[in-house]
Amino acid sequence: MTETDNIVVETAEKIFADLADPQTINADKAETWKAPLWQALSESGLPLSWVPEEFGGSGASLAEGFGVLNAAGRAGLAVPLAETMLAGWLLAQGKIAAPEGAMTIAPAHPKDRLTLDADGKLSGRARSVPFAQDAQHVAVLAQSAAGAKIALVPASACRIDRGLGLGGDASDVVTFDKVAPITTAPAPQGLDQTSLMLMGAVARSLQIAGALETLLDRSVTYANERVAFEKKIGKFQAVQHNLAKLAGETSAALAAATSAADAISSAEGFDDAVFLEASAAKIRCAEAAEKGAAIAHQVHGAIGFTREHILHRFSLRALAWRDDFGNESHWAVELGRKVAARGADDLWPLVASR
Amino acid sequence: MTAALRFDPIRLPPVCEELRKEVRAFLAEEIAAGTFDPNKPQREDSDAPEFSRRVGERGWLGMTWPKKYGGHERTFLERYVVTEEMRIANAPTRRFFVADRQSGPVLLKYAPEHIKMDILPRICRGELCFAIGMSEPNSGSDLFAAKTKATKTDGGYLINGSKIWTTSAHIADYMIAIFRTSPPTKENRRHGLTQFLVNMKSPGIKVNPIAQITGQYEFNEVVFTDVFVPDDHLLGEVDGAWKQATSELAYERSGPERFLETYYVLTELVRALGSDPDTRGAEGIGRLVAQLHTMRRMSVSVAGMLQAGKEPVVEASIVKDIGTIWEQQLPHRVRELAAFVDGEASNHATLDELTAFATKLAPKLTIQGGTTEVLRGIIARGLGLR
Ligand SMILES: Cc1cc2nc3c(=O)[nH]c(=O)nc-3n(C[C@H](O)[C@H](O)[C@H](O)COP(=O)(O)OP(=O)(O)OC[C@H]3O[C@@H](n4cnc5c(N)ncnc54)[C@H](O)[C@@H]3O)c2cc1C
Numbered sequence: 001m002t003e004t005d006n007i008v009v010e011t012a013e014k015i016f017a018d019l020a021d022p023q024t025i026n027a028d029k030a031e032t033w034k035a036p037l038w039q040a041l042s043e044s045g046l047p048l049s050w051v052p053e054e055f056g057g058s059g060a061s062l063a064e065g066f067g068v069l070n071a072a073g074r075a076g077l078a079v080p081l082a083e084t085m086l087a088g089w090l091l092a093q094g095k096i097a098a099p100e101g102a103m104t105i106a107p108a109h110p111k112d113r114l115t116l117d118a119d120g121k122l123s124g125r126a127r128s129v130p131f132a133q134d135a136q137h138v139a140v141l142a143q144s145a146a147g148a149k150i151a152l153v154p155a156s157a158c159r160i161d162r163g164l165g166l167g168g169d170a171s172d173v174v175t176f177d178k179v180a181p182i183t184t185a186p187a188p189q190g191l192d193q194t195s196l197m198l199m200g201a202v203a204r205s206l207q208i209a210g211a212l213e214t215l216l217d218r219s220v221t222y223a224n225e226r227v228a229f230e231k232k233i234g235k236f237q238a239v240q241h242n243l244a245k246l247a248g249e250t251s252a253a254l255a256a257a258t259s260a261a262d263a264i265s266s267a268e269g270f271d272d273a274v275f276l277e278a279s280a281a282k283i284r285c286a287e288a289a290e291k292g293a294a295i296a297h298q299v300h301g302a303i304g305f306t307r308e309h310i311l312h313r314f315s316l317r318a319l320a321w322r323d324d325f326g327n328e329s330h331w332a333v334e335l336g337r338k339v340a341a342r343g344a345d346d347l348w349p350l351v352a353s354r
Numbered sequence: 355m356t357a358a359l360r361f362d363p364i365r366l367p368p369v370c371e372e373l374r375k376e377v378r379a380f381l382a383e384e385i386a387a388g389t390f391d392p393n394k395p396q397r398e399d400s401d402a403p404e405f406s407r408r409v410g411e412r413g414w415l416g417m418t419w420p421k422k423y424g425g426h427e428r429t430f431l432e433r434y435v436v437t438e439e440m441r442i443a444n445a446p447t448r449r450f451f452v453a454d455r456q457s458g459p460v461l462l463k464y465a466p467e468h469i470k471m472d473i474l475p476r477i478c479r480g481e482l483c484f485a486i487g488m489s490e491p492n493s494g495s496d497l498f499a500a501k502t503k504a505t506k507t508d509g510g511y512l513i514n515g516s517k518i519w520t521t522s523a524h525i526a527d528y529m530i531a532i533f534r535t536s537p538p539t540k541e542n543r544r545h546g547l548t549q550f551l552v553n554m555k556s557p558g559i560k561v562n563p564i565a566q567i568t569g570q571y572e573f574n575e576v577v578f579t580d581v582f583v584p585d586d587h588l589l590g591e592v593d594g595a596w597k598q599a600t601s602e603l604a605y606e607r608s609g610p611e612r613f614l615e616t617y618y619v620l621t622e623l624v625r626a627l628g629s630d631p632d633t634r635g636a637e638g639i640g641r642l643v644a645q646l647h648t649m650r651r652m653s654v655s656v657a658g659m660l661q662a663g664k665e666p667v668v669e670a671s672i673v674k675d676i677g678t679i680w681e682q683q684l685p686h687r688v689r690e691l692a693a694f695v696d697g698e699a700s701n702h703a704t705l706d707e708l709t710a711f712a713t714k715l716a717p718k719l720t721i722q723g724g725t726t727e728v729l730r731g732i733i734a735r736g737l738g739l740r
Contacts (some may be wrong), residue, residue: 213359220737242410246732247359248676251669253654255361256648262363276647283644285696330642336631340724344625348442348617352374354366 008049008060015040016075022310025078030061038079038102047081048098050089055097057088060349065089066261069203073210073321076313078169080104080131082203087139087309088197094150094185104129104155106174110197110326114176116144122151128325132160139194140176141187148192151181167313167320194334195270200325201282202264202320208285211318215296218311219243222314225301233311239299246295253288256281263354272351275338286328289318327346359669363651364658370435370492375438380412385443393704395444395618395711401525409440409447410480415454419462424475430661435653438610443616448522448572450681453477455609457530464598465551466588473528473551487517487531487552487576490598492521494729497532498544500595501579504533511535511550511588513558513581523561523574526554532595549589555607556581568714569719574643577653601665607723608670610658612678613649615719616712620646621686622705626695638691642684668736675729682719685712 006343017036041047049065051057060068065085072081080102106126107114114124122142132138138158140151159181175235220243223234233239260274260281267274294316297304304311322328339347385392389405392426411414417433421424437455440447458477461470476482493499503516515531523529558581564573590598591725607683620642627635652673659666689709695702720726734740 065418169561216359216737220665220739222740234734234739237731240739241727241730243737243739244672244675244730247668247737248672250361251361251652251672252648252676254359254361257643257651258361259651262365265573276643279640279643280647283641284648328641329637332637332644333633334640335643336636336638336640339643340624340627340631340636341629343629344621347624347643349623351643351650352438352442354647354651 011044011301012046012071013075013078014303015046016052016077020075020077020079022313023078026308027311033041034079039226041079041081045241046087047084049083051098056093057092057094057098062265063261064205065093066202066258067266068209070206070257070261070267073207073212073318074214075215076211076310078167078313078317080134082207083131083135086200087135087137088114088205089199090139090141090150091152093188093191095152096152096183096185099137099152102131102137102139103139104131105139105141105196105200106132106176107193108324109328110193113285114140114142115158116142116149116151116181116338117178118145119178120184121180122153122176123178124176124305126174126176128165128171128323129169129174130165130172132158132174133162133170135342137182140181141191141193146186146338148187149184150187150254151184153179153181157352165320166323167317168335169320170316171320173318183286188276189196190269194275198267198270198275198278199264199326201331202260204321204324205253205278205281205285206261208289208318208321209235209250209253209257211314211321212246212253212288212292212313215292215311215318216243218251219246219296219299226245226301242295242299246299249288249292249295249315249334250261253292259354272338272342272350274352276335277354279326279335282326282331283328284323289322293318359657360666361391361652361655361671362658364431364655366431366435366654367516369604370431372431372509374414374435374439377414377436379407381439381445382407384445390446392443392445393618393708395708396561401448403449403480404549404619405446406449406480406675408480409450413485414584415450415480415546416474416478416674419458419474420476420513423462423614424478426478431493431503431654434610434657435445439478441610444618448481449525450477450480452486452522453482453484454604456486457528460530460549460598464549466574466586466734469551482527483525484524485520485523485529485576486524486555486718487520487523487529488518488715489519490549491518491575495725498547498549498597500532502533503532504535504548504583506535506538507582510582510584513550513552513578515578517576517578518707519573520561520565521573523554523576524563529554529576530589532599535643539732546593547595547599548592549595550583551587551628552581553587554581554651558582566718568711588591591709602739607674608660608666608677609655610650610653612674613625613646613681616681616684616716619685619705619709619712622708623688623691626692626702627704628696632694632736638687638694642687649673649680653677667732671729671732671736674723677735678719679726682716685709685716689713 045058048057049060087105088098110127138153146191159175161173227319260277263277366459416425417428504511532547535548558579560577562575
């Protein structure tokens with residue numbers, strides 16, 4: 001990310017290093033690390049990075065917030081920071097002030113539809129909502145007769161069926177059975193469910209890229225330490241080539257994700273260029289997660305397959321994040337349709353416009 | 355971090371977009387005038403001397419070089435745009451491409467002043483074609499095993515031996531080559547190679563064409579028998595060419611030509627699948643476009659680093675590694691997806707023809723300019739594993 005992001009990102013990195021050390025967290029069966037970490041994050045204002053000061057947030061730029069998410073991915077962060085940031089961002093789009101505490105966002109699956117009826121009640125079911133069971137509030141994008149609406153809902157008013165995602169973080173089904181929101185507001189022109197999914201997809205892309213950065217870093221370090229056949233395994237050409245491939249996948253994920261973040265940060269709205277960047281980032285990062293996680297585990301041998309080792313904290317989260325806000329098949333179909341509709345001769349101009 | 359990889363989201367500045375329009379307009383004129391057919395990447399003879407001169411007239415050769423050598427002192431990003439548009443249009447760039455990308459920069463760095471003044475302006479005018487003489491029958495990946503000898507004689511050197519796989523040697527005016535000037539040392543097996551500028555019109559040079567599996571002739575065997583090369587044609591350090599040759603390769607590795615060589619099959623697939631493809635077709639296109647976009651973002655990012663004076667050796671090698679694998683896989687993926695093309699589609703024939711050609715061409719993509727395995731060795735070194 002650019003130079004100006006550094007202070008906010010550095011703050012985040014410092015908190016992650018002090019209070020979210022993966023080794024400590026992994027060994028802490030009672031999960032006593034969660035409260036102090038969230039406390040420090042809240043005090044730093046990071047969860048409400050994308051909420052302007054007038055609505056109770058810290059008013060960081062989109063670019064700064066995306067930098068934080070990349071760092072959160074590098075830390076394999078297991079608290080709803082990304083979710084609270086996205087929820088705050090959505091609420092701010094409707095000029096709704098953000099409440100305190102952890103939040104999440106619904107829908108998180110592109111095929112789920114939530115509706116707001118004429119009486120102002122929310123209905124519908126949202127699958128795989130990250131961290132719903134840990135959230136005090138849910139920021140919702142719903143369809144109504146008068147167009148898209150943004151709503152702030154207390155989590156306690158919803159039915160939450162708890163679930164566990166691949167990475168070990170909460171992934172729940174949230175049912176809205178004629179729930180009365182605290183506030184609703186019309187979504188601004190151009191902000192629809194696809195835009196929300198694109199925003200979430202870029203957040204997850206940056207997290208995946210971050211997790212891959214750590215997987216690469218850990219794997220190279222391990223290959224330079226572990227000895228087999230009287231050599232460091234990193235001296236074997238086959239291992240070197242696997243790590244070079246991991247570096248390639250990490251690079252592709254980083255390039256696609258940071259480019260998409262930059263595109264959203266500097267665009268007026270969710271236009272075709274942002275669509276290309278954000279959907280492509282999610283597709284490419286998901287592919288990179290699959291290939292990259294496999295290599296990182298291969299290099300680590302059996303030790304990396306144990307619960308004691310921290311590798312899974314990064315590999316499984318990278319794999320889990322593929323599914324939120326549209327997986328790679330979903331976005332590939334959407335992107336393919338868009339490209340086809342524009343026509344063959346417009347493909348290169350679209351790609352070259354970025 | 356052990357390995358801090360960077361791919362900043364570099365955007366092409368407005369001057370590049372202006373330039374892109376000019377290049378597109380120029381290429382459209384050339385196509386209209388019948389200079390080349392953009393739908394025929396398989397053309398037998400992509401050497402087009404007149405076209406090459408016109409590209410030079412536009413100021414699109416030696417773009418980043420000093421004006422006193424005929425260059426234009428423009429940016430790497432501007433050069434990037436020109437390369438990209440030429441590639442996408444399947445323009446006949448054979449005559450000037452190597453000189454512009456690689457040989458010119460080598461001369462700029464290592465040639466004596468009077469040679470620079472003589473040769474560089476001619477490259478910028480699109481008059482000269484260069485070949486690269488690195489590989490030999492028994493040394494490809496292992497560059498340092500090269501045996502072809504340069505023996506000191508009065509006022510110069512005598513060359514004996516042969517080079518192989520030399521692209522464009524049959525039309526080249528000059529070759530920049532590495533020859534053995536002394537044996538390798540015990541401590542350093544890379545020692546003993548020297549880089550020379552060879553006039554291809556010199557007596558004693560014999561060029562034997564080698565046919566490729568696509569049916570084209572692009573590379574050759576070049577046999578040297580007592581070929582005289584004057585002293586002032588020696589480039590850089592005697593016995594120290596390995597440093598020069600490896601840094602030269604950085605230019606060769608990350609440009610748009612390293613992932614766009616089979617791009618045309620993707621355009622044709624989109625055309626043949628039509629505006630409303632089925633789910634499988636749409637998904638296939640989406641995944642390929644996501645890859646293409648990502649490759650391009652990485653490549654532009656490396657161009658930005660070159661512009662900033664950095665030496666992104668690892669990043670450039672990564673772009674070539676995954677870029678060439680992508681362009682190699684592309685015709686195969688397109689072939690799979692072509693199963694969903696409606697039988698009535700009028701352009702099916704073009705798609706089939708281009709896919710067949712790209713499939714035949716594909717094997718070379720991960721070999722030319724350094725094999726996948728060699729690149730991964732370079733990346734591994736950059737990661738701190740060697
Ligand atoms: C279309 C085309 C154009 C070319 N143009 C030119 C040109 O203009 N000038 C020029 O000088 N050369 C040119 N080349 C040659 C090219 O640079 C060589 O082919 C390439 O460097 C590989 O060398 P080789 O063919 O001798 O294969 P080899 O070196 O024999 O390699 C065979 C296989 O062994 C693998 N291998 C070799 N060494 C190692 C190692 N240490 N570790 C792991 N694997 C290894 C290789 O990766 C490859 O898979 C061209 C090649 C092609 C295909």
